[in-house]
Amino acid sequence: MDIDYAVKQATDTRSCVVGGGVLSSVPAVFREQFPDASGALVVADPRTWGVAGETVAALLGGVGIAVDRHVIEPGGALFHSEYRYVEEVKAAIAHGTVPVAVGSGTVNDIVKCAAGECGVPYMVVCTAASVDGYSSYGAAIVSPNGVKETYDCPAPRAIVADVDVLLTAPREMAAFGFADLMAKSPAGAEWILASEVGMEKWDDIAWHMVQDSLPDALGDAEGVARGDRTATEKLAKGLMLGGFAMQRMSSSRPASGAEHRFSHILDMTHHTFNGRSCSHGEQVGVFTLYTTRFIEALLDFDMSALDVERCVADWPEWDAGGRALAVETFAGTDFPDLGVKEAVGKWQTKDELRTMLAHAKDRWPEIVSRIRAQIVPSAEVERRLKAVGSPSRPAEIGIADDFAVRNARYAMLMRFRFNVLDFAMRIGKLDEFAAIAAGRG
Numbered sequence: 001m002d003i004d005y006a007v008k009q010a011t012d013t014r015s016c017v018v019g020g021g022v023l024s025s026v027p028a029v030f031r032e033q034f035p036d037a038s039g040a041l042v043v044a045d046p047r048t049w050g051v052a053g054e055t056v057a058a059l060l061g062g063v064g065i066a067v068d069r070h071v072i073e074p075g076g077a078l079f080h081s082e083y084r085y086v087e088e089v090k091a092a093i094a095h096g097t098v099p100v101a102v103g104s105g106t107v108n109d110i111v112k113c114a115a116g117e118c119g120v121p122y123m124v125v126c127t128a129a130s131v132d133g134y135s136s137y138g139a140a141i142v143s144p145n146g147v148k149e150t151y152d153c154p155a156p157r158a159i160v161a162d163v164d165v166l167l168t169a170p171r172e173m174a175a176f177g178f179a180d181l182m183a184k185s186p187a188g189a190e191w192i193l194a195s196e197v198g199m200e201k202w203d204d205i206a207w208h209m210v211q212d213s214l215p216d217a218l219g220d221a222e223g224v225a226r227g228d229r230t231a232t233e234k235l236a237k238g239l240m241l242g243g244f245a246m247q248r249m250s251s252s253r254p255a256s257g258a259e260h261r262f263s264h265i266l267d268m269t270h271h272t273f274n275g276r277s278c279s280h281g282e283q284v285g286v287f288t289l290y291t292t293r294f295i296e297a298l299l300d301f302d303m304s305a306l307d308v309e310r311c312v313a314d315w316p317e318w319d320a321g322g323r324a325l326a327v328e329t330f331a332g333t334d335f336p337d338l339g340v341k342e343a344v345g346k347w348q349t350k351d352e353l354r355t356m357l358a359h360a361k362d363r364w365p366e367i368v369s370r371i372r373a374q375i376v377p378s379a380e381v382e383r384r385l386k387a388v389g390s391p392s393r394p395a396e397i398g399i400a401d402d403f404a405v406r407n408a409r410y411a412m413l414m415r416f417r418f419n420v421l422d423f424a425m426r427i428g429k430l431d432e433f434a435a436i437a438a439g440r441g
Contacts, residue, residue: 030060045106099120116151134161314428
């Protein structure tokens with residue numbers, strides 16, 4: 001599936017230009033997509049201002065568009081997509097002015113959220129092939145109470161990604177984008193599972209948006225690592241397509257799964273390593289390998305021996321134990337109500353669980369076949385992450401080998417979306433599979 005077709009399926013984005021030397025198209029794209037704008041607000045951080053922000057401002061000003069400038073953390077301090085920066089950008093958006101984000105994931109999310117809350121469309125000029133969030137619906141923002149949440153806000157009206165600019169980014173940023181794209185392999189497997197057991201709706205167009213280009217976009221980890229133009233452009237397009245699928249569904253279902261939940265736990269607990277916060281891509285790479293191994297443990301399980309009635313007997317109804325589990329899991333954290341808020345929507349009655357497990361047991365050979373055809377094997381995931389220069393082991397991001405084992409219930413309960421952890425919990429195998437995936441089983 002190509003970019004032009006994906007744009008036609010999108011709800012918010014009307015133009016996406018990806019290629020070499022396309023930065024010069026910014027004024028024409030701006031004029032076409034925002035004909036009534038009184039001007040542009042170019043938003044960047046100190047690095048991306050030098051890389052492309054100043055050029056974008058000059059290009060727009062050169063055709064008579066009034067330009068205001070806003071640099072986040074002009075002193076150069078490390079910053080994340082915290083809501084206080086959203087407030088800062090909202091204050092800078094003047095009536096009739098269209099925000100133009102120039103940066104990667106953090107700058108884009110901040111501007112996306114600010115534009116959404118101001119009720120204005122915006123444009124993004126990408127500076128790294130590091131995230132799929134450029135083209136996605138919603139923004140991942142650390143809320144004022146410290147919880148990383150996906151804020152509802154429209155995707156950009158227009159996107160420009162110049163490969164020449166992307167190649168100037170620190171090499172590790174492409175590695176992180178590669179890791180984020182690799183996550184679409186286990187995320188797709190989780191979507192298959194959730195759909196097969198009747199817990200999630202299926203969207204064939206969104207599925208193909210993400211998955212059709214994945215083998216090609218992930219096929220040259222070594223090329224991405226050395227800054228090959230073709231490999232980088234394929235990576236950038238793959239990331240864009242993932243975002244468009246999320247935009248189509250107003251959900252991250254097509255492109256993320258349990259691996260992102262573990263990453264969010266690190267964000268929400270303000271994890272640092274060697275004096276800095278680990279990037280989204282670094283975290284997701286480690287947990288993509290872990291989640292793939294978890295899925296493989298599930299696929300190796302003999303479902304024909306599953307005692308459905310024992311699982312049903314052990315399963316707590318929401319008011320008779322489910323709520324208490326959610327409260328207990330998040331007790332003592334900065335977000336004690338999160339588990340209750342998110343888990344209640346996917347909690348099942350005993351009768352519902354019995355029906356689901358009986359169906360899964362009956363369909364298991366077909367489910368296994370679909371999932372095995374979907375996932376990149378864990379050994380190959382690890383090889384590619386190492387080849388591209390992305391972390392794959394917990395120690396590489398400063399966490400213990402058993403981090404995911406200890407936090408499996410947090411990850412399961414922290415989002416309403418049904419994932420592989422939920423299914424393992426329902427068959428009484430969450431702790432076992434969590435340990436196997438960590439090499440402790």
